[in-house]
Amino acid sequence: MPPALKALLAQLIGSAVALLLARNGLVAGLWQIVATQAASAAVAAALLRSARWWLPIHLGFVPLLVAAQSLGLHPAWHLAAFVALVLVYWTSFRTQVPLYLSNRRTAAAVVDLLPAAPARLLDIGAGTGSLLRPLARARPDCQFIGVELAPATWLIGHLLAARQPNIDCQRGDIFARTWQDFDVVYAFLSPVPMAAVWRKAAAELRPGALLVSNSFPVPERDADFVVDVDDRRRTRLYGYRIPPHATP
Numbered sequence: 600m601p602p603a604l605k606a607l608l609a610q611l612i613g614s615a616v617a618l619l620l621a622r623n624g625l626v627a628g629l630w631q632i633v634a635t636q637a638a639s640a641a642v643a644a645a646l647l648r649s650a651r652w653w654l655p656i657h658l659g660f661v662p663l664l665v666a667a668q669s670l671g672l673h674p675a676w677h678l679a680a681f682v683a684l685v686l687v688y689w690t691s692f693r694t695q696v697p698l699y700l701s702n703r704r705t706a707a708a709v710v711d712l713l714p715a716a717p718a719r720l721l722d723i724g725a726g727t728g729s730l731l732r733p734l735a736r737a738r739p740d741c742q743f744i745g746v747e748l749a750p751a752t753w754l755i756g757h758l759l760a761a762r763q764p765n766i767d768c769q770r771g772d773i774f775a776r777t778w779q780d781f782d783v784v785y786a787f788l789s790p791v792p793m794a795a796v797w798r799k800a801a802a803e804l805r806p807g808a809l810l811v812s813n814s815f816p817v818p819e820r821d822a823d824f825v826v827d828v829d830d831r832r833r834t835r836l837y838g839y840r841i842p843p844h845a846t847p
């Protein structure tokens with residue numbers, strides 16, 4: 600079952616349990632009912648084997664909704680917040696890749712992986728360009744292209760890179776364009792697309808080109824090398840050289 604459907608089901612189960620208990624007089628008062636709904640939704644999500652990080656979301660969802668209602672905010676604020684979130688997260692319910700950014704130490708480690716000769720790097724899912732900007736400063740001889748699906752995230756990256764001529768932030772789907780003219784492809788996505796990322800890299804990149812994945816290894820394939828970045832989140836970079844006759 601897709602995670603978003605599981606989340607909806609867990610919320611509905613939580614609401615049904617809370618309503619049932621309230622009808623039978625077993626819970627009373629708004630906040631008791633809300634707490635029952637939240638706890639039941641979290642238990643339902645756990646039983647549905649949702650990823651662990653869904654549990655705090657279920658625990659907080661309806662309580663925060665009720666708390667926000669009590670603030671008496673104009674409905675336009677809710678709409679504005681919703682639109683902003685949509686523009687940043689866009690289709691992450693489908694891609695299952697949220698937004699989080701590479702840090703400076705990771706960028707420095709990626710600089711060390713770039714070929715000595717002028718090269719072209721593609722950041723698949725470039726976010727706000729937080730990897731591309733330090734790379735482009737460190738290697739003015741190289742070209743850095745970012746492809747990003749979410750409109751607001753892309754726009755921020757595009758504006759922030761406006762003064763760096765060796766960065767090109769493009770809006771689009773990473774799977775809808777060719778990767779064949781790149782020497783290095785950098786991914787910081789999630790475990791979900793990594794098998795498809797490898798298939799595309801192996802099919803399109805030149806032999807000897809490099810796929811670097813931040814945090815998420817390609818399933819069922821040993822990395823050619825692993826770089827442990829000296830940062831607080833203990834970032835690991837998994838490197839894969841495209842073999843001469845790669846089998847996807």
Ligand SMILES: C[S@@+](CC[C@H](N)C(=O)[O-])C[C@H]1O[C@@H](n2cnc3c(N)ncnc32)[C@H](O)[C@@H]1O
Pocket residue numbers: 688689694696697698699700701722723724725726727728729730746747748749752771772773774786787788
């Ligand atoms: C974890 S962020 C990484 C951002 C950036 N690469 C970095 O390291 O700072 C992943 C980004 O990939 C984008 N993304 C996910 N699937 C995508 C796809 N199919 N095409 C383009 N962008 C995608 C998301 O919108 C998100 O901004």
